[in-house]
Amino acid sequence: EAQVTQNPRYLITVTGKKLTVTCSQNMNHEYMSWYRQDPGLGLRQIYYSMNVEVTDKGDVPEGYKVSRKEKRNFPLILESPSPNQTSLYFCASSLYFANEQFFGPGTRLTVL
């Protein structure tokens, strides 16, 4: 089944404890992206990647890192999480940017 998977789906952590949210797609897509969704602020892009080893900042990149070493994986790294990073996170992928984007199931992160 063609899909975007994220892990974990739910995570409660404490300030400063490094964490990684994994994202994987099995559709051989070139483009991948991370968004966060917050009440009143909607969905905002964090980072995106046009291809392997090519990443760029979105609207809210502060406090996050990404890497794209393989086409299928695009992990989101929070090296020192803070409470303002409590949010619902989505990974998305598409063949190229202008094609239909498919979203993962979301990761609910709470930073205490």
Add this chain to the structure above:
Amino acid sequence: GIQVEQSPPDLILQEGANSTLRCNFSDSVNNLQWFHQNPWGQLINLFYIPSGTKQNGRLSATTVATERYSLLYISSSQTTDSGVYFCAVGRGPPRKLVFGAGTILRVKS
């Protein structure tokens, strides 16, 4: 950047009723999608429709790119249609989808 406006912000329907959701955008785009966010938070793809008309069961969508708007039609609504409907548009660069604020739909039985 591109602005996306969705209307209405809230909609309450009786089961079986029809509805039209609207998405206006401020610039030309090469990507337009409609999503349904279910009560569990998942974003479900409804349509990829940068132009033209598509239908999928009780749902259909039309995008008039030259006039910068898109419409989502829901016919014979069901309680499972409840949730938030998002329109998202994009044109690269910057390579991101810009989401509207959404329409909250409640279907009552």
